[in-house]
Amino acid sequence: MHAPDPSRDTYDYAVIRVVPRVEREEFVNVGILMSCPAAKFLEARIEVDEARLRALAPDIDLDTVRRHLAAMEAVCRGGPGSGPIGLLPQRARFHWLTAKRSSIIQTSPVHLGRCTHTGDSIEHLMDRMVRVPRG
Known part of the structure; x- marks a missing residue:
């Protein structure tokens, strides 16, 4: 077993999912939420594949989805304009x-x-x- 490399930082991540019909439990992955406290890093990187979402839920309200995802990005950035959650410490925002x-x-x-x-x-x-x- 190899010893951990001290030059590498530990990070946590979660996959961001759009679940058009919660009761069906079907989803499309649309982004990554990543936190690395040692690097003071918190980011939501998002790429919505609208065609995949529409294939799963033809009637999905994409404007609402975009607003919710933009709110996640704002909370990650923090500071003024990000709402009360965006004012919390970075690690608390991730949680x-x-x-x-x-x-x-x-x-x-x-x-x-x-x-x-x-x-x-x-x-x-x-x-x-x-x-x-x-490919």
Whole structure:
């Protein structure tokens, strides 16, 4: 077994999902929520594949989905204009965003990883969990 690399930071992430009909429990992954306290990093990276959502729920209100996802991004940025949750400490915001809920926007359970660069790691997670593989 290898010793942990001290140059790598630990991060937590959850997959952001749109669940058009909560009772059916069907969803489309639309983003990654990632927190790395050592790097003072909290970001929601979102890419909505509207065609996939419409295939699952032809009557979905995409404007409402976009507003909810934009609110998640604002809470991650924090500061003025991000609402009361956006004024909480960064780690508390991550926990609030990943709390279990039954709404159109949900997150997966929280997972953990290690990285040397948060930007590369969140892109890797987007490729692996959100973007449809090409080819």
